[in-house]
Each structure stands twice: as C-alpha cells, then as structure tokens.
Amino acid sequence: MFRRKSIITVLAASMILSSGVVYAQTNGAPNAQSDTAFDNKVIKKINVDNMYNTIKYLSAVPREAGTEGEVRGVEYIESQFKSLGLETKRIPFPIYDYKTNRELAKVDGVDLNGHAFSGSGSENVTAELVNVGKALAGTVPNDVAGKIALVERGDITFVEKVKNVVAKGAVGVLMYNNSANGNNFGQANGEVPAVAITRAQGLNLVERLKNGSVEATLDVEIQTIEKTSYVVEAKLKPNKNKDTGQIVTIGAHHDSVHLGPGANDDASGVSAVLELARIFVNTPIDTEVRFLTFGSEERGMVGSSFYVSQLPQSDIDRMVAHFQMDMIGGAEAGEDHPLGGLIMYTIDGKKNLVTDLGASAGSRMYDVPLPYGQLGRSDHQPFHDVGIPSALFIHSPVEPQYHQPTDTIEHISKEKLQQAASIVGASAYQIVRPDTPALDRAHVAPATVNYDFENRPVD
Numbered sequence: 001m002f003r004r005k006s007i008i009t010v011l012a013a014s015m016i017l018s019s020g021v022v023y024a025q026t027n028g029a030p031n032a033q034s035d036t037a038f039d040n041k042v043i044k045k046i047n048v049d050n051m052y053n054t055i056k057y058l059s060a061v062p063r064e065a066g067t068e069g070e071v072r073g074v075e076y077i078e079s080q081f082k083s084l085g086l087e088t089k090r091i092p093f094p095i096y097d098y099k100t101n102r103e104l105a106k107v108d109g110v111d112l113n114g115h116a117f118s119g120s121g122s123e124n125v126t127a128e129l130v131n132v133g134k135a136l137a138g139t140v141p142n143d144v145a146g147k148i149a150l151v152e153r154g155d156i157t158f159v160e161k162v163k164n165v166v167a168k169g170a171v172g173v174l175m176y177n178n179s180a181n182g183n184n185f186g187q188a189n190g191e192v193p194a195v196a197i198t199r200a201q202g203l204n205l206v207e208r209l210k211n212g213s214v215e216a217t218l219d220v221e222i223q224t225i226e227k228t229s230y231v232v233e234a235k236l237k238p239n240k241n242k243d244t245g246q247i248v249t250i251g252a253h254h255d256s257v258h259l260g261p262g263a264n265d266d267a268s269g270v271s272a273v274l275e276l277a278r279i280f281v282n283t284p285i286d287t288e289v290r291f292l293t294f295g296s297e298e299r300g301m302v303g304s305s306f307y308v309s310q311l312p313q314s315d316i317d318r319m320v321a322h323f324q325m326d327m328i329g330g331a332e333a334g335e336d337h338p339l340g341g342l343i344m345y346t347i348d349g350k351k352n353l354v355t356d357l358g359a360s361a362g363s364r365m366y367d368v369p370l371p372y373g374q375l376g377r378s379d380h381q382p383f384h385d386v387g388i389p390s391a392l393f394i395h396s397p398v399e400p401q402y403h404q405p406t407d408t409i410e411h412i413s414k415e416k417l418q419q420a421a422s423i424v425g426a427s428a429y430q431i432v433r434p435d436t437p438a439l440d441r442a443h444v445a446p447a448t449v450n451y452d453f454e455n456r457p458v459d
C-alpha cells in the first residue's frame with residue numbers, strides 16, 4: 001500500500017449508506033444454500049501452504065520497483081502463471097529516478113545550503129528575488145517575470161506553485177518551509193530550477209525584500225535515470241460456447257518499498273492472486289478472468305495506472321469488477337475488528353458490485369458482512385477512475401510492520417490469508433460461474449446482505 005503524505009480524508013456522516021434491497025444473484029430467488037455450494041467449489045480448493053510458500057519466496061529479497069529484486073519476483077510470478085497454461089504477458093513501463101548532482105542556492109553570495117526539488121529543472125540562473133507569498137492561482141504578481149520567485153510552502157501542491165510562477169515568467173523558485181521542519185521537502189517537476197530552504201531563512205528574506213532588492217543564484221543539475229518496472233498479466237479465457245464477453249480482474253502489487261521484504265505488503269496479495277489462478281484454471285467459467293500483479297504501486301500506483309492506460313477501450317468496456325488485495329496476511333493488523341479487520345475500501349466511499357459480493361461472501365462463510373470504507377492508496381484507483389467497480393481488500397488498521405524491514409514472513413497469519421482469498425475467490429466466482437447471468441456494469445450489484453460503512457483509518 002502506497003503511503004502518501006497528506007491527511008486521510010475524514011468522511012461526513014451523511015455519506016454512510018445502507019442498502020436494504022435484496023436482489024437475486026442467481027436466476028430465481030436468492031438461495032444462500034446453493035451459493036454456499038458454489039463457494040465450496042472454490043474455497044475448498046484453496047491451499048494456504050501454496051500462498052505461504054509464495055510469500056516466503058518473494059519476501060526473501062526486496063522487490064523495489066526497477067531493481068533486480070523486482071525482476072526476480074516477476075520471473076517467479078510469470079513462471080507460476082505459465083505453468084498453469086495461462087496466456088501470460090510481462091508488460092514493461094518506464095519509471096524515473098532523479099539524482100541530484102548540484103543544488104546550489106546563494107543569496108548575495110551566501111550559500112543557503114538548500115535542497116533541490118526532485119525533478120527540478122537543471123539550470124544556473126542569477127536574478128532578483130520577488131516575494132510571491134504562497135503562489136496561489138491569481139495572486140502571483142506580474143513583476144516576477146525574469147526573476148526568481150520566493151514562495152512559501154502550503155495550501156496548494158508544489159507542482160501548482162511552480163506552474164503558477166512559471167506562467168508569470170519566473171526563471172526559478174526558492175521555496176521556504178511552512179513549518180520548522182527543515183529544508184528537504186520539495187517534489188515537483190518543472191523546467192526552472194527549484195530549491196527548498198528553511199522557514200527561518202525564508203522569513204529572513206521576506207524581511208530583507210521589504211528594504212530593497214536581493215539577488216539570488218540557483219544552480220541545479222538533476223540527472224534523470226530511467227528504469228523499467230513491470231505488470232504481469234495472465235488471461236484465463238472462458239468456455240468458448242458460454243462466454244458473457246465480460247472480464248473480471250483480480251490484482252495485487254508485487255513491488256515492495258526500498259529494502260523492504262514486503263511479506264505482507266504485498267507478497268500476501270500476490271500469493272492470493274496466484275492461488276486463485278490455480279483454482280480457476282480448473283473451474284468452468286463463462287467470463288474472462290485476468291490475474292494481474294503490478295510493479296511500482298509503492299511509487300504511487302504507477303504500474304496499475306500504466307496498465308489501465310494501455311488497455312483498449314473495448315477491454316475497459318467489458319470489465320465488470322476489479323478485486324484488489326493488498327496486505328491480506330498481517331497477523332498483527334486489524335486490532336479486534338471482526339475477521340481480523342478485513343475491510344473493503346472504495347475510492348468514492350460508496351458500495352459497488354465488488355463490495356456487495358464481498359459483503360455477501362463474508363456473511364455466508366464467516367457470518368461477518370464485511371464492512372466497507374473509503375480509501376485510495378492502492379491499485380484499485382486507476383480501475384475506478386475509468387468506471388470499473390473496484391475495491392481494495394485489506395486488514396485495517398495496518399500492522400506495526402507496515403513499510404518496515406520487519407514486514408517478514410514471521411508476521412504472516414495463514415488464517416487471514418485463507419479468509420481473504422476465500423472471500424475474494426467466492427466473490428469473483430459469483431460473477432464468472434456459468435449459471436449466473438452477465439452483469440450490467442452500470443447497475444448496482446445484486447446484494448444479499450446489509451453491510452455498513454465504517455470510517456476506519458488504515459494507519
């Protein structure tokens with residue numbers, strides 16, 4: 001799961017939804033007994049030791065995107081899919097690292113020991129400083145043209161600030177912090193050099209500018225290093241004579257954070273994707289299933305975004321559900337919430353086909369109608385963005401080992417792996433089993449249970 005820096009959205013109570021409507025999933029009346037029989041066709045075949053072994057193999061080496069470790073993981077995943085006879089593809093995409101070779105900020109000849117923004121423009125400029133406050137849209141003065149903008153951090157993104165001053169002709173950005181928290185904070189791409197300084201330095205310059213002009217020099221050289229990361233895609237085609245023409249996707253991310261073993265984050269999700277692939281291969285279906293593992297999730301869902309961006313619209317139109325599993329085995333996650341804290345997060349905080357099916361499956365198998373909540377930060381985001389009903393299955397709140405070197409196999413619970421894989425497997429099977437009708441993607445899903453919104457922070 002991706003860690004972003006901003007604060008998690010707190011939801012208004014008015015967004016809490018509850019559907020009392022009961023629809024028939026099968027042709028005819030809802031029948032919990034027969035659904036359970038169908039569940040068993042999938043969940044009885046889950047072998048949690050297979051999942052555990054996958055996690056053990058993957059977590060033996062960190063899998064940061066763009067490294068040999070990622071390639072090692074990708075090769076393993078690919079070989080597993082291929083051994084099942086699936087049409088398997090490794091889809092490469094570029095990722096970029098930035099190396100700072102020079103990051104000089106001088107004012108009247110004095111070095112401020114500033115930090116260049118990652119992705120700053122590379123250039124050497126000397127010009128007068130102009131105080132532009134927070135560089136909010138519509139507030140940047142015209143006289144910044146040809147000069148260096150002194151900008152205060154806060155309220156809008158770095159990218160927007162840089163854009164706003166460059167639009168007025170600024171040739172550089174000197175940004176000071178909005179807290180006493182040092183000078184290493186800037187992340188923005190841009191064609192002009194951008195350097196971060198401390199709040200004290202910034203306020204000092206604001207004062208000096210009141211008494212006359214100040215000259216600054218910014219000299220930045222950022223080297224862009226292109227690397228390759230991957231998405232692994234495995235297609236399972238339905239029976240030729242019974243094909244709804246629809247597609248269900250089941251995904252997880254295979255990359256870890258830098259030097260992280262990533263046993264739970266997210267070798268656990270990958271292990272479930274592989275195990276469900278193994279089971280579905282031998283189960284009659286009427287809908288294509290795509291098993292996906294994404295690289296570069298930890299860089300901000302780069303792999304899943306790339307994957308969705310390269311799909312033909314005709315594929316997107318046929319996709320009816322995306323199940324994302326990220327961190328589904330953390331023994332110490334979930335506090336004392338039911339089912340080890342398993343929850344389904346959607347991007348918009350609303351129910352959809354995926355959450356309806358997940359809640360029903362949880363209710364049938366474990367007497368727990370899985371709750372849902374609102375959260376992005378994983379690969380369900382790009383699928384949601386193109387209109388595909390999507391949810392993230394995760395134990396929340398996350399365990400103390402999240403993004404730590406201690407995210408190792410010792411902290412994985414087999415019981416949690418089994419539960420999450422069972423619920424996702426049974427939910428997906430509801431769609432792809434041959435006796436259920438094709439779904440209208442635009443429709444609210446068939447729901448057989450009531451389940452509640454929870455405003456549960458993930459960390």
Ligand SMILES: [Zn+2]
Pocket residue numbers: 001002003265298403
């Ligand atoms: Zn993560």
